[in-house]
Amino acid sequence: MNTIARSIKSAPRETRAIRRVHVRWLIMLAVACGAIVVFFPFLWMAVTSLKTAPEIQRVPLQIAPDHWLNLSNYVEVFKREPFMRYLLNSAIVASIAAVSSVVVSSLAGFGFAKYQFPGRDVLFLAVVGILMVPFQSVVVPLYVWMNDLGLLDTYAGIVAPDLVSVFGVFLMRNAIETIPNDYIDAARIDGASELRIFFLVILPSVKPAIATLLIIKFMWSWNEFFWPMVVISSPLMKVVTMGLMSFTNMYFIEYNLLTAAAVISILPILLIFITLQRWVVQAVVMSGLKG
C-alpha cells in the first residue's frame, strides 16, 4: 500500500524530470540547427569555389563538386586580377591602422585615466560624443581634403581616417584605470619620467586590452569598403573588398571565381579571429556593456 502510494506520488516528479531532460535536448538541437544554418553560407561558398563554371550551372543543382581538390579557380583568381596586390594593400592599411590606433589610444587612455588636467572630463565626454558623428556625414569634406593634399589613391589616404577610433580610446582608458596608482607613484619616486612610466608600467599591464584593440581594429580596417571606394581609383591600389567587386563587373558573374576570391579574402581574418576569439568576444562584450 505504502509503496504504491509512494510510486504514485513520485510519478509526476519523474516525468517532470524526464521532460526537463527532453527540453534540454530540444534546446540544444534548436541551437545547433540554427548554428548550422548560420554556418551554411560559408560552406556553400567553399564548395562553390571548388566547382568549374559548367558545374555551377547545372540544373538541377548538384551539391558536391565533381572533384574535391579542384583548385583551378584559386589559380585563376590570381591570374585574372592582381589579387596578391589587393591582399598586400589591405594588410598594409590594416596593420598601420591597428598599430597607430593602439599607440594613440593607449596614450590618450593613460592621459584620461591617470592625470588631472583642467577640462579633462569635458574633453573625454567630447571624445565619446564623436560616436554620434557617422563617418558618412564627414566623407565629402574628407574627400576634398585628401584631394587638396594629393593623398587620393595612396596608402596614407586610405588609412588616414582609420588611424584612431573612439572605441580604442574608450577601451584603453577603462583598462588603464584599473592599474593601481601606487605602481605609477612608485615609478615616479624611482625617478621615472611620465613617458617612461607609460612604456614600462602602463603598457605591460594592459596587454590583453592592447591585443583586443589590435585584432578588432585590424579586422575593421581589413573589411572596410566605403572609404576605400571613395579614395581609390587606380586598380593597383585597390583593397581586398574592392578586389572582390572586380569579379562582379561582368555580364555574367562567374560565381566559381567570385567564391574562390571571397574565400581568399575571408580566410586571413577568419584564422586570426578563430585563434584569438577570446579577445574579440571580450571587446564585443565591452562595447556592448558600455554602449
Place this chain on the structure above:
Amino acid sequence: MRQWFRIAFPKNYLDRRKRAGFLFVLPALLFFGSVFILPLAQSIMYSFYKIAPGGAKEFVGLRLYEKVLTDSTFWTAVGNTVQLLLFSVPTTVILALAVALGLNRITSLKWRNLWASMYFLPFATSLVAAALIWQWIYDPIYGFLNYALSFVGIPPQKWLQSLAQVRPAIAAVSVWVRIGFDTMIFLAALQSIPEEYYEAANIDGASAIQRLRYITLPLLNSQIIMVCILELIFNFKIFDQVYATTQGGPAGASQTIIGLLYDTAFKFFRFGDASVMAVFVFVTLMLVTLLQWRLFRKPVEY
C-alpha cells in the same frame, strides 16, 4: 585661462605632470578634431553653398535643402532604408535573444563555445563578401535557396531582382552578419545574472515562462535597448551590402540614404546636395543616440 597658461609653461612639478597628461591625450584630440569635428562643420557649411565643379562657391541659403528635401528619390531612399531596418532590426534582436537564451542553457562549456563561435563567424566577414555569398545563394536560376525551396513545393523566386523581395532579401544578409554580435552581448549579460534569482523563483514555483518574463527580460532591459539602438544605427547606415549586390536596383527599389549620398557625391559630384544628405543622416542619428541616453537612465534594479 590662467590655469591653462600655468600648464603650458609649468613652473612646478605638479603642473608639469598635468601638462604631460594633456600632451598624452593631445594626438587623439587633434585626430578626432580634424577627422570628425572640422569636416562635420564643413559638411554643414557645404550644405548652404552651391559648388561648381571648378571649386567656385556660391551661397544659396536653404535652396539645397529645399531641392533635396522635396526630391522624391531622396524620400524613396529614406523609405527604403526605413523598410530595410524594420525588417532587420527586430529580426536580429529577437533571434539573437533566443539564441543567447538557448546557449545559456547549454551546460557543456565546450559545446556552448562551439555553437557560439559558429553564430559569431559572420561578424568577422566583410559585408561585401557576405553580400556576394548571399547573392549567389539568392541566384534565381542556379541559387541554393530556390533549390532548397523547391523541395517544399515553392516555385523559384527572383529575390534580389524582384521589386518586392529585394529589401527583405538584403535585410536577411544584415541579420546574418549581426546576429552573432548581438548574441554575444546578450550571452554575457545573461551569465552575469546571479543563479540565486532563479533558485528563489523555483522555490516559489515559477514556470519557465514566468522566469523569463519576470527575471531574465527585466534584467536584460538595458542590453536590449542598447542592442536595438546599435542595430538601428548600423542598419540606417547600410551601404556595403547594397552596393556590392544590387547597387540600388532593381529600379531604385533598394537605394538607401547612404547609397544615394555616395552616388550624389562621387558619381555626379554634387557635393552640396550630398552635404544636405550628410547633415540629414547626422541629425537623425544624433536624435536616435540622444533617445538612447534618455532610455538608459532607467535601469532595472533588484
